Every structure is written in C-alpha cells, then in structure tokens.
Amino acid sequence: MENANGSAHAPLKTRHVVAELSRALGRLRAPIAFLFVLYLLLSVVMYDFGGPVQSTSGSPCSFGEALYFCAMRAITIGYRYIVPTTTVVHIDSVSLGVLGILLVSTVAAAAVRGVHEAIQNADTRR
Numbered sequence: 001m002e003n004a005n006g007s008a009h010a011p012l013k014t015r016h017v018v019a020e021l022s023r024a025l026g027r028l029r030a031p032i033a034f035l036f037v038l039y040l041l042l043s044v045v046m047y048d049f050g051g052p053v054q055s056t057s058g059s060p061c062s063f064g065e066a067l068y069f070c071a072m073r074a075i076t077i078g079y080r081y082i083v084p085t086t087t088v089v090h091i092d093s094v095s096l097g098v099l100g101i102l103l104v105s106t107v108a109a110a111a112v113r114g115v116h117e118a119i120q121n122a123d124t125r126r
Contacts, residue, residue, distance in 0.1 A: 021114030043070040050089025074100030
C-alpha cells in the first residue's frame with residue numbers, strides 16, 4: 001500500500017489499531033476519569049443550584065432529566081426542552097460544553113495516536 005508520498009506501508013489490521021487505541025486510552029485514563037468526575041460534579045450543581053425546568057410546562061426537572069440535559073450539553077447538542085434558569089446554571093452549562101469538547105478531543109487524540117502507533121508497528125513487523 002502506498003501513501004501520498006509514494007512510500008509503502010504494511011496493511012493495517014483492525015485488531016492492531018484497536019489494541020493501540022486501547023493502549024492510548026489507557027495512558028489517558030487519569031485525565032478522562034477527571035473529566036468524567038467533573039461532569040458528574042457539574043451535573044449535581046446543575047440540579048441542586050440551578051433548578052433546570054422543562055420549557056413546555058415550566059415544571060422542575062428530575063435528577064435524571066438534569067443528567068440527560070448535562071449529557072446533551074456536554075456533547076454540544078443542547079436540546080432546548082430543558083432550560084437552565086439561573087446565572088449559576090448558565091455558567092455551569094457553558095462549562096459542560098467546554099468539558100465535552102475537551103473530552104471528545106482527548107478521545108480523538110487517542111484515536112489518532114492509536115492509528116499512528118499501529119502504522120509504525122506494522123512497518124516494523126514487515
């Protein structure tokens with residue numbers, strides 16, 4: 001197989017890429033765990049201090065609905081049928097968006113590193 005430079009690489013096997021991705025994620029387990037704990041903490045703040053409400057009825061959300069809202073905010077989808085009502089929760093909501101971007105970019109970086117390591121290892125196995 002030739003890349004854009006014309007140099008040949010050994011073909012990649014999915015199991016090698018998955019193994020390298022697992023290793024890369026394993027090296028990042030502490031930052032990923034920290035981001036996950038921070039997500040849970042921000043979710044509790046959202047529920048306890050913000051009083052997110054359903055936009056259709058104006059009634060307070062359950063903790064499960066608040067967690068769902070936080071997850072949607074963290075992956076930057078942001079469904080609008082649950083809305084934050086206080087300044088603290090608006091700041092919390094923005095923080096969740098930034099946290100989600102950090103988490104996704106960390107996993108994407110691990111995936112790129114995993115593919116890179118798999119390519120390097122495949123070349124050395126030839």
